[in-house]
Amino acid sequence: MKNILCFGDSNTWGYTPITKQRYPFDVRWTGVLQANLSSNFRIIEEGLNGRTCIHDDPNRNDRNGIKFLPSLIESHSPLDLVVIMLGTNDLKASLKQSALSISLGVKEVCEAILNSEYFCHKSSKLLLISPSYVEQVPEEDKKEFEHAEYMSRDLFQYYSKVAEELGIHFFDAAKVVNTSSLDGIHWDAEQHIHFGECLSKEVKKILS
Numbered sequence: 001m002k003n004i005l006c007f008g009d010s011n012t013w014g015y016t017p018i019t020k021q022r023y024p025f026d027v028r029w030t031g032v033l034q035a036n037l038s039s040n041f042r043i044i045e046e047g048l049n050g051r052t053c054i055h056d057d058p059n060r061n062d063r064n065g066i067k068f069l070p071s072l073i074e075s076h077s078p079l080d081l082v083v084i085m086l087g088t089n090d091l092k093a094s095l096k097q098s099a100l101s102i103s104l105g106v107k108e109v110c111e112a113i114l115n116s117e118y119f120c121h122k123s124s125k126l127l128l129i130s131p132s133y134v135e136q137v138p139e140e141d142k143k144e145f146e147h148a149e150y151m152s153r154d155l156f157q158y159y160s161k162v163a164e165e166l167g168i169h170f171f172d173a174a175k176v177v178n179t180s181s182l183d184g185i186h187w188d189a190e191q192h193i194h195f196g197e198c199l200s201k202e203v204k205k206i207l208s
Helices: 031-037 065-076 099-114 146-152 156-164 190-207
Strands: 001-008 041-047 081-085 126-132 169-172
Touching: 001 031, 001 065, 001 156, 031 041, 031 190, 041 081, 065 099, 081 099, 081 156, 099 126, 099 146, 099 156, 126 156, 126 190, 169 190
Parallel strands: 001 041, 001 081, 081 126, 126 169
Antiparallel strands: none
16 A cells, blocks of 8 residues: 655645635545545545645644644655645745745755655655646735735746755646636636646656
8 A cells, every 4th residue: 555645735625716615525636636546545635724834824823834744744654655735825925935935945845754754765755746826816815915926937947946956756736727716726626636637647657
């Protein structure tokens, strides 16, 4: 059995635009990924709404990803693959980040995994995913995501560089997923399904 930990934010949790509900497991990309892999794979979901890479959100407690990651790595070990998809919440104006600083934050997250004593067997792999673009957000979110639309388009180049520097796998979500026109941040059900199908092909290559 190969264990795959998917660590991310609301688009990993399965947040439904506008309704704030959660897609069922068979619609969430993690569930679709599980369905497209054989029974020899086990998907472990660790998505959380509002999760950041390394920053405390002044408006929400317990969203700092790197603070909880070490215990999760130990809790779910042994792991054959860890999938990281973070960065969208770091685009919030209140956190005062740039695309470069966000990539340095996600690099810290990746290094924390690579340096963990519970992620040390030779076959363990790490996959960094650059998140989908932020599109036009509703009026009530425009202040918080003031610069997110153009900054999100810069994450790809920085994330791909991080992956290259660390010698880990990389995937660009924006190449296969468009955010919902309802809120500009989250994914429609169809996008979850398509992303899960595309990612399953990538995972099979990595763990073949």
